[in-house]
C-alpha cells in the first residue's frame with residue numbers, strides 16, 4: 001500500500017492505494033465518486049473518462065499511482081461549470097441520452113471538444129468522439145447537442161481557451177519528465193511552442209467570461225498611458241522588468257524565458273515559453289506562458305491579462321488579472337493562499353522596475369526573485385505548518 005495525494009474536484013485528497021489499483025477503481029471504491037462509469041475496463045468505451053491535469057484520460061487503464069499529485073476532475077466536479085451546464089441542457093434538448101451509462105464520459109469529452117477546439121463541425125465532433133461508445137442513441141443527438149453548444153458560444157463571442165497539451169505524460173498529465181528546452185528532447189519544447197502559437201490565435205481580451213479571475217491587481221505607474229502601452233508591446237524590454245525573469249531567446253513572437261525564484265530554503269528555476277496578443281482599441285493584452293521547474297518537476301501555466309487606462313499625461317492605471325495553474329511539487333504552494341501575496345509582490349516589484357525603466361534606467365531586474373520580509377516570514381510559517389501536518393503534530 002502507498003499513500004497518494006491528489007486534488008480531486010478542487011479538494012485535496014490523501015488516500016492509500018494498492019500498487020495495481022486503477023484510477024477508476026480508486027475514484028469509485030475508495031473515494032465514492034461513482035459518477036465515473038466502468039464499461040469495458042480495457043480502454044475502449046470511454047465511459048470512465050475523467051480529466052487529469054485538464055486532459056481527458058481513460059481512468060480504467062490509468063494506474064492511480066502514476067497520477068500522484070495530479071488534479072483530477074470527475075463528472076461530479078462539473079456541477080457549476082458553465083460549459084457543462086450548457087452541455088447538460090443541450091443533451092436534454094437533443095435527446096442525447098437514453099440509459100445514461102455512457103453520459104458521464106461523453107459529457108467530459110464533449111466539454112473538452114467545446115473548450116479545446118472551438119468552432120468544429122459535426123464531422124470533426126464525430127472523430128473526436130470516436131473513443132466514446134454509446135449503445136443506445138446512435139450518436140446523432142449527442143453530436144447535435146455538442147454542435148449546438150459550440151454555435152451558442154460563438155454567437156456570444158466566447159472563444160475556446162483551454163490549453164491543449166500536446167506532449168502527454170503519464171496518464172496525460174503535466175507530470176511527464178521535463179523535456180525539450182526544459183531539459184529533454186526538443187520535440188516537447190516544440191509542442192509547447194506550437195501550443196502557445198495556437199493560443200495566440202484566440203481573440204484578445206482579459207479571458208473567457210466564464211473563467212473566474214485567480215488574482216487581480218491594480219497598479220499605478222508614473223508615466224503616460226501611451227508610453228506604458230508601447231513598453232508592454234516591447235516584450236523583451238518588459239521581461240527585463242520582471243524580477244527573476246531572463247529572456248533566453250526570441251523567435252516568431254515566442255519568447256523563451258527563464259524565471260528564478262528563492263523563498264527561504266525553497267528555490268525554483270522555471271524555463272518556458274511565452275507569447276503575447278494585444279488589442280490596440282481597448283489598450284489591453286494577454287501574455288500566455290508555460291514553464292517547468294526541472295528540480296521540483298513542477299509545471300506553471302498561466303495567463304496575464306492587462307488593461308491600460310488613465311489621463312493622457314499620466315499616471316497610468318494598469319488592471320492586471322492572472323489565471324494560473326501550478327502543479328507538481330509546488331502545487332501545494334498554490335493551494336496555500338500564499339501565492340496570492342507572492343503574485344502581489346511580483347506585481348509590485350514589476351511596476352517599480354517598469355517605472356524606473358520608463359524614466360530611462362534600463363538596467364535589468366535582479367536575475368533571481370528573492371522573497372523576504374513579511375511574505376518570507378509567512379512562507380516560513382507555512383512550511384512549518386506543512387511539516388507539522390506531515391508529521392501529524
Ligand code: FES
Nearest residue numbers: 039041044046060
Ligand atoms: S471502462 Fe474505461 S474505456 Fe471502457
Ligand code: FES
Nearest residue numbers: 098102134135136
Ligand atoms: S445512452 Fe445508453 S449507452 Fe449511451
